[in-house]
Every structure is written in structure tokens, then in C-alpha cells.
Amino acid sequence: xxxxxxxxxxxxxxxxxxxxxxxxxxxxxxxxxxxxxxxxxxxxxxxxxxxxxxxxxxxxxxxxxxxxxxxxxxxxxxxxxxxxxxxxxxxxxxxxxxxxxxxxxxxxxxxxxxxxxxxxxxxxxxxxxxxxxxxxxxxxxxxxxxxxxxxxxxxxxxxxxxxxxxxxxxxxxxxxxxxxxxxxxxxxxxxxxxxxxxxxxxxxxxxxxxxxxxxxxxxxxxxxxxxxxxxxxxxxxxxxxxxxxxxxxxxxxxxxxxxxxxxxxxxxxxxxxxxxxxxxxxxxxxxxxxxxxxxxxxxxxxxxxxxxxxxxxxxxxxxxxxxxxxxxxxxxxxxxxxx
Amino acid sequence: xxxxxxxxxxxxxxxxxxxxxxxxxxxxxxxxxxxxxxxxxxxxxxxxxxxxxxxxxxxxxxxxxxxxxxxxxxxxxxxxxxxxxxxxxxxxxxxxxxxxxxxxxxxxxxxxxxxxxxxxxxxxxxxxxxxxxxxxxxxxxxxxxxxxxxxxxxxxxxxxxxxxxxxxxxxxxxxxxxxxxxxxxxxxxxxxxxxxxxxxxxxxxxxxxxxxxxxxxxxxxxxxxxxxxxxxxxxxxxxxxxxxxxxxxxxxxxxxxxxxxxxxxxxxxxxxxxxxxxxxxxxxxxxxxxxxxxxxxxxxxxxxxxxxxxxxxxxxxxxxxxxxxxxxxxxxxxx
Numbered sequence: 001x002x003x004x005x006x007x008x009x010x011x012x013x014x015x016x017x018x019x020x021x022x023x024x025x026x027x028x029x030x031x032x033x034x035x036x037x038x039x040x041x042x043x044x045x046x047x048x049x050x051x052x053x054x055x056x057x058x059x060x061x062x063x064x065x066x067x068x069x070x071x072x073x074x075x076x077x078x079x080x081x082x083x084x085x086x087x088x089x090x091x092x093x094x095x096x097x098x099x100x101x102x103x104x105x106x107x108x109x110x111x112x113x114x115x116x117x118x119x120x121x122x123x124x125x126x127x128x129x130x131x132x133x134x135x136x137x138x139x140x141x142x143x144x145x146x147x148x149x150x151x152x153x154x155x156x157x158x159x160x161x162x163x164x165x166x167x168x169x170x171x172x173x174x175x176x177x178x179x180x181x182x183x184x185x186x187x188x189x190x191x192x193x194x195x196x197x198x199x200x201x202x203x204x205x206x207x208x209x210x211x212x213x214x215x216x217x218x219x220x221x222x223x224x225x226x227x228x229x230x231x232x233x234x235x236x237x238x239x240x241x242x243x244x245x246x247x248x249x250x251x252x253x254x255x256x257x258x259x260x261x262x263x264x265x266x267x268x269x270x271x272x273x274x275x276x277x278x279x280x281x282x283x284x285x286x287x288x289x290x291x292x293x294x295x296x297x298x299x300x301x302x303x304x305x306x307x308x309x310x311x312x313x314x315x316x317x318x319x320x321x322x323x324x325x326x327x328x329x330x331x332x333x334x335x336x337x338x339x
Numbered sequence: 340x341x342x343x344x345x346x347x348x349x350x351x352x353x354x355x356x357x358x359x360x361x362x363x364x365x366x367x368x369x370x371x372x373x374x375x376x377x378x379x380x381x382x383x384x385x386x387x388x389x390x391x392x393x394x395x396x397x398x399x400x401x402x403x404x405x406x407x408x409x410x411x412x413x414x415x416x417x418x419x420x421x422x423x424x425x426x427x428x429x430x431x432x433x434x435x436x437x438x439x440x441x442x443x444x445x446x447x448x449x450x451x452x453x454x455x456x457x458x459x460x461x462x463x464x465x466x467x468x469x470x471x472x473x474x475x476x477x478x479x480x481x482x483x484x485x486x487x488x489x490x491x492x493x494x495x496x497x498x499x500x501x502x503x504x505x506x507x508x509x510x511x512x513x514x515x516x517x518x519x520x521x522x523x524x525x526x527x528x529x530x531x532x533x534x535x536x537x538x539x540x541x542x543x544x545x546x547x548x549x550x551x552x553x554x555x556x557x558x559x560x561x562x563x564x565x566x567x568x569x570x571x572x573x574x575x576x577x578x579x580x581x582x583x584x585x586x587x588x589x590x591x592x593x594x595x596x597x598x599x600x601x602x603x604x605x606x607x608x609x610x611x612x613x614x615x616x617x618x619x620x621x622x623x624x625x626x627x628x629x630x631x632x633x634x635x636x637x638x639x640x641x642x643x644x645x646x647x648x649x650x651x652x653x654x655x656x657x658x659x660x661x662x663x664x665x666x667x668x669x670x671x672x673x674x
Binding site for chain 2: 059090099107
């Protein structure tokens with residue numbers, strides 16, 4: 001994709017908090033990112049890093065209360081989704097932005113037929129007649145690789161396997177030809193062979209339909225296989241962002257480096273134990289004024305305790321364009337210092 | 340579904356036979372004499388003859404088998420005769436009330452419509468009130484509406500109908516005089532004036548029963564809707580851009596109704612039980628009042644028959660609940 005292309009989705013300074021009895025939890029802190037047409041952006045981070053909450057904030061999917069999107073802009077084709085009213089936002093959900101969730105076993109309504117659930121957004125957003133919607137539903141099921149599609153429309157979700165249900169979820173998300181598909185850990189609940197099938201399917205659909213995709217996962221292997229760019233999240237903020245090859249080759253943030261080390265290798269001796277990142281991700285009761293990773297960081301500096309690092313471009317000519325990191329410590333300077 | 344229904348109906352036969360035996364024996368063992376209403380001046384040999392005339396001197400097993408034959412064979416024949424004008428029964432002995440010497444089924448036929456009108460209306464109104472309250476309470480959990488609903492449901496459910504009934508009579512019939520204190524069973528609805536009278540006399544008993552039912556059903560509805568609102572498929576429906584109306588009234592409601600329908604179906608027979616009390620308070624000449632009257636004078640055939648009909652209703656509504664369950668929830672198939 002050309003680098004100068006106008007982004008389909010541009011998120012700036014998004015802040016989301018949850019109001020609880022114990023106080024406010026700052027789940028998303030000034031997250032900014034953009035998505036170019038046809039691009040696949042991978043979002044990684046451990047559980048509780050704010051990946052899902054960020055994406056759900058974009059289209060108002062978080063229950064409010066307790067969630068509250070406090071600041072930011074979500075520009076979809078120039079329109080700020082945080083400013084539009086509920087009815088207009090509904091027109092975006094399902095029509096412009098499709099969502100695929102983690103657990104296909106519970107994400108479909110058990111008492112309605114699969115056909116009914118696929119046709120629903122078509123009838124609502126596209127104003128199709130029932131017959132048109134049915135034809136389109138058959139088309140969609142065929143597109144996601146479900147055989148005997150016309151017959152399967154009358155089936156209920158429990159008559160499908162997990163992988164098949166995730167295909168149905170994808171069909172629903174794609175029903176209205178969205179510009180953006182947000183996939184929230186769509187393969188996490190599936191076993192490995194089915195995961196591979198779903199990944200293949202998404203790659204293929206991307207080529208056919210050309211929509212932009214945001215893929216949330218904590219599986220770096222999946223990211224390596226499909227993403228164009230990667231955004232690493234920690235403590236509700238973006239800590240590193242780079243094209244996928246660049247990120248795997250030159251990880252900058254200590255958290256990213258630690259994450260990459262946790263990938264078990266099937267090569268070489270089996271002597272080494274599985275690598276882990278010690279400690280727990282923070283629960284942010286206030287907007288962070290220090291680096292949220294500090295407590296678990298091997299390279300923590302003094303400045304990290306009283307200043308939350310901002311994202312800044314990685315300033316080496318050797319490193320690729322569009323790589324930025326939010327860290328006071330710098331891998332290069334450390335390496336230079338060692339040498 | 341059909342085979343399942345037939346199988347369940349067949350399985351109900353031994354259940355009902357056992358229930359009928361237990362009812363028969365229990366009622367028979369209860370103290371009291373069918374002649375307690377007869378003056379003491381009647382000489383013993385006459386009393387003996389009266390008991391023999393009613394068949395009450397026979398051993399309990401003989402009476403039981405005779406009752407079985409009458410209930411399952413002769414009474415249905417009379418029923419068919421009454422419907423089609425045939426003469427299958429050929430004057431065979433029916434189940435006769437010891438008190439009024441009338442066939443028990445004729446008594447039931449006279450009393451049941453009153454009960455059905457009041458209880459049926461009350462249950463229907465109860466459901467119609469309870470469902471929206473339950474749904475909205477769950478949707479706006481912990482709102483003032485929900486808190487108020489919870490309070491009234493708790494009050495409605497824990498205060499017995501004989502108490503609310505008397506309070507309502509005292510306040511609205513005696514003190515304010517808005518409603519009649521007596522339920523006129525003979526009132527026929529022919530025009531608007533009589534319809535108005537009917538509504539007025541039904542108002543208090545229906546209110547008492549409806550509030551009681553609504554209290555229970557609204558709680559079940561609320562908890563069921565609440566449970567479903569948190570499900571993943573609800574988020575999916577919202578992510579598809581469905582409006583809140585569709586999300587709640589289509590996606591959530593259909594799932595939430597599954598347990599609620601069971602409660603409604605299973606609650607219907609117990610409503611007849613609750614109605615016994617209410618009928619007595621409001622002097623409605625219904626089946627419940629008939630049962631209480633029969634118990635007072637040890638009219639065993641009536642007590643046994645009416646109680647057994649309640650048992651049949653319970654078994655029947657159990658079956659209906661299970662079938663509805665299968666219709667509402669596609670994951671359940673009975674084949």
C-alpha cells in the first residue's frame with residue numbers, strides 16, 4: 001500500500017475509563033493509531049493491556065456505565081465517531097466496521113438460525129428484502145467456506161463446530177462490506193489446526209475484498225504470519241509500533257523484547273525453561289504519571305519513575321520508517337554503551 | 340416432538356394412578372363423618388342405612404376401584420353423551436357428592452367457569468404486568484425503577500393473598516365503597532352495564548391474585564434477562580448495529596423466556612391452589628370454594644375428585660412446560 005494513503009480509520013488520543021466503586025480505572029490512555037485501506041494492523045499485549053477495550057471504545061460497544069470514553073477522536077472517513085449520536089453510530093456498527101469476537105461458542109445467539117443472524121444486518125443497514133438478504137447470506141457463507149450454504153442457513157449455531165461458527169461470525173461481520181474489520185482474538189478459542197484455517201481464510205478474504213483489518217491477539221506467531229504493522233500495548237497505552245518485520249528484527253521497548261523472548265522455540269536444545277515476564281500488568285487507578293511497565297522492566301531508569309514516556313520515532317537511519325516507541329531507555333544507546 | 344409427547348402422556352398414566360391412590364387413601368384416613376351435618380336425633384339404624392346408600396360402608400379398596408372406573412370410564416362417557424347427544428353411559432352410576440347428592444362433575448361444571456374467569460384473568464394480567472417490569476428492571480439494573488420493582492415484588496410475594504385480599508376489601512370495598520364486597524356468581528354479561536358490574540366485582544380478587552403472580556414472574560424474568568444481557572451474543576447483536584429494541588426484545592427476550600415460560604406453565608396449577616383462599620375471601624362460588632365446602636362436611640367423593648383434577652393439571656402443565664421448552668430452545672430436541 002502506498003505510504004501516503006489517506007487512513008480509513010484515524011484514532012487520536014483515545015482515553016477510556018471505567019467507573020467502579022473503588023474508583024476510576026484508566027483502561028485506555030491516550031491511544032493513537034491509524035489504519036490505511038487494505039492494511040492489516042496487529043495489536044498485541046497481554047490480557048488487561050487495553051487492546052479489546054480500545055477497539056470496543058471506537059464504536060461504543062462498552063457498556064456505559066461503567067465505561068466512559070473521556071477524550072479523543074475516532075475518525076472514520078473524516079467523521080468523528082465519538083461525536084455522532086446513537087442512531088448514527090448504529091449505522092456504522094455492522095455496516096462500516098465489522099466485529100469478530102473471541103469465543104465463537106457464545107458469540108452467536110443460540111435460539112436463532114444462522115441465516116437469521118447473518119441476514120439481520122443486511123435487512124437493517126442495506127434495506128434489502130428478505131429474498132435478497134437470503135441470497136446474500138448464501139453468498140457470504142460460501143465466501144467463508146461453509147459447504148452446502150443454502151441448507152446451512154436453516155441450521156442453529158449449536159449444529160456447527162467451533163471453527164464453523166467463527167466462519168459464520170466472519171460472514172456476519174463482512175455482510176455489509178465494511179471498510180474495517182476488527183477481529184478480537186478470533187482464533188484464541190480455537191484449536192491449532194482450526195486457527196490455521198481461519199488465518200488462511202482471513203488472508204484470502206483480505207485479498208478478495210480489500211478491507212482493512214485490526215487483528216487483536218496475544219499470539220505473536222499469528223502476528224508474524226498476517227500483519228503488515230504491529231502495535232504493542234501495555235497498561236492501556238501504545239508502547240511500540242512498527243512494521244511487522246521491523247518489530248521482530250529490532251524490537252525497542254523492553255516489554256516487546258520480553259514478549260518476543262516468551263515465544264518458545266522448537267529449534268535447538270531443550271534445556272532452557274519457558275521464558276516469562278515476571279509480575280502482573282498494572283491496574284491503573286489514575287492516569288499514569290510514570291512508565292506503567294517500570295515495575296517489571298529490566299532496564300528501568302530513574303526517569304521512568306516520574307515521567308511516563310511519550311511515543312517518539314526510533315531515530316536511527318538503519319531502522320525502517322514508521323517505527324516508534326514509548327520508552328526512556330533505548331536499546332541502541334545501551335548497546336553503544338556496552339561496546 | 341409428537342413421539343415425545345405421546346411417550347410422556349403414556350408415562351403420566353402410572354404417575355396419575357399412584358397420585359389418585361395416595362389422594363384417595365389420605366382423604367379417606369382423614370377424621371370426620373359424612374353424616375356430621377345430619378341432626379343427632381336421627382336414629383342409628385337410619386344413619387347406617389344412609390351410609391350404606393352412599394356406598395360409604397364399603398372397604399376403601401372397593402370404593403377406590405369403583406371411583407377409578409367412574410372417573411376414567413363412566414364420566415368420560417357422560418361427557419361424550421353430553422357433547423354428541425348419544426347414550427353410551429346408559430344411566431350408569433356416576434361419582435356422586437355425598438353432600439348434595441349431585442354428580443361431582445356437574446358441580447365442577449357449575450363452579451369451574453367462575454374460577455377460570457377470575458384466576459385466568461388474574462394470571463394473564465399478572466404475566467402482562469410481570470414481563471415488562473422484569474425486562475425493564477433488568478435492563479436498567481439498580482435504577483429507581485428496578486429498586487421499586489424489587490420492593491413491590493418482595494412485598495407482593497411475601498404477603499399472603501388472604502392478607503392482601505382482606506386489606507383490599509377493607510379499604511376499597513368497606514371504607515371507600517368503590518367495589519362490591521360480594522361476588523355475584525349469577526351475573527351474566529349481556530350489555531355494557533352488566534359488563535361494567537362484572538369488571539367491578541372481579542377487580543379486587545383479580546388484583547390480589549395478579550399482584551401475587553406478577554411478583555413471582557417479574558423476579559424470574561428480571562434475573563433471566565439480567566443473565567442474558569451479559570452474554571456474548573448480545574455484544575454481537577450490538578456490534579451488528581442492531582437497535583436496543585431489537586437487542587433486548589428479540590435477542591435477549593427469546594433466550595430469557597425459556598426459564599420464564601417454565602415458571603409460568605408450572606405456576607398455573609398452583610394458582611388454582613392459591614385461588615382456593617382468594618375465592619373464600621371474596622366469596623366467589625368457584626371450584627376452590629367448592630373444595631373447601633366439601634372438606635368441611637367430609638364429602639369424600641368431591642374432595643377426591645377435585646384434588647385429583649388438580650393433580651392432573653399439574654402433570655399436564657409439566658408436560659406443556661417441557662414441550663414449550665423444546666419449542667423455544669432449538670438446542671433441546673426430544674427425539
